[in-house]
Amino acid sequence: MALTTACGSGDRTDAAPVANDKVQAGSGSGYGDDSGADKGQAGGDGYGYDSKGDSNRPAAQGAPARALALRQSPELGPVVTDSKGMALYRFDKDTAEPPNSACSGACATTWPPVPADDATAASGMAASSLGSVTRADGTKQLTIGGWPAYRYAKDTAPGDTKGHGVGGTWNAFAPDGKKATAGPAADVSVFDQPKLGKLLVDKEGRTVYRFNKDSAWPMRFGCNGACLDTWKPVGPADESKLAGVPEKLISTVTRPDGSKQLAVDCWPVYTFSGDKQPGDVNGQGKMGTWFAVSPEGKKITSPATG
Structure with a gap:
């Protein structure tokens, strides 16, 4: 009313x-495979990656984020995206203080790390919230509020947030670097x-x-x-x-x-x-x-x- x-x-x-x-x-095995622990189903260890690989993931998944943006999700409220409108995610098995990425190998195929170069904050984000962490392979990964940032290979269009809740450990970023809140x-x-x-x-x-x-x-x-x-x-x-x-x-x-x-x-x-x-x-x-x-x-x- x-x-x-x-x-x-x-x-x-x-x-x-x-x-x-x-x-x-003016993903069951705990890695997001077909047996199932995606979206927090029982039996997973929370890594949420596809053990079969994602050979068809868009090349843009590994591109720099450039100018970050905020996009309003009907389910999650404002979420952080890259300049192309693709959602960025954080992983509960990472740490923010100090920043550390626990996603590598096959995990990083399903969840490509976002490069730190050329990223700038959206107007609704504090510029100081952006940083970087050096991964095991020597590359620099973007951090938001200290948390390493990733894309999700199964997001194929701007506005997709299919990665939110996968394995019970992956969440879209809210503007302050916290988890976007469902509701x-x-x-x-x-x-x-x-x-x-x-x-x-x-x-x-x-x-x-x-x-x-x-x-x-x-x-x-x-x-x-x-x-x-x-x-x-x-x-x-x-x-x-x-x-x-x-x-x-x-x-x-x-x-x-x-x-x-x-x-x-x-x-x-x-x-x-x-x-x-x-x-x-x-x-x-x-x-x-x-x-x-x-x-x-x-x-x-x-x-x-x-």
Whole structure:
């Protein structure tokens, strides 16, 4: 059920909106073979590789990651990918302090180590989270949060996360280097952005913003017309699909055209067309009037400290 919490002296869905059109904005054996311990089945030792080999794995599996990206998974939330959109994984039998890779030989055929050269962090990741470890063969492998990074040979298309949960020991990377967390995507949740700190995102992982030229009470909408080509109103949220944000802050408002929009602490919120992946905050501070929103419902006007 969509939230319709009241704001101010009345329910925001009943408030009369006022438009201001003057404001516009520019594997069994334990190795992942056919007998079966993939996805954590009993009997495996967690290495999760195919004992028959993966002779048909794409050549790109051993390529540099280059510019990392974050991709929103409906099941896992934001996961780290390489520049081609292929998911990166961590292995529980490795260690992060100090970094060490336990996957070699046939394991490294199914789980190709990601080279460390040319990798750069996504905007939703701390640059300091990237590093490298020297493998037994002398090559440098990328680490994220200290954990060696791998691709999975059975992922064949951008967005695949078939390796998550294999052997009960392989997991896709979350932006902070931890394991991506299985669970349904929330309509509104909290993301820890390296520059701005904790902020609110929609179900696609996109940063949400509020606009100074709107007003919370009385209800006014400053973004109309061409402004909406750049700043997209966020749709209403389901009260059962909130993560990290108090329900009392979430409501639904009615726009001048009759459409419904999510509001946080009674302020209408939007996404920015210039944000291309989870963690992007390219809309922050635009024209001195657009700001990301904190988990407390306040606008964020300065970078995180500490």
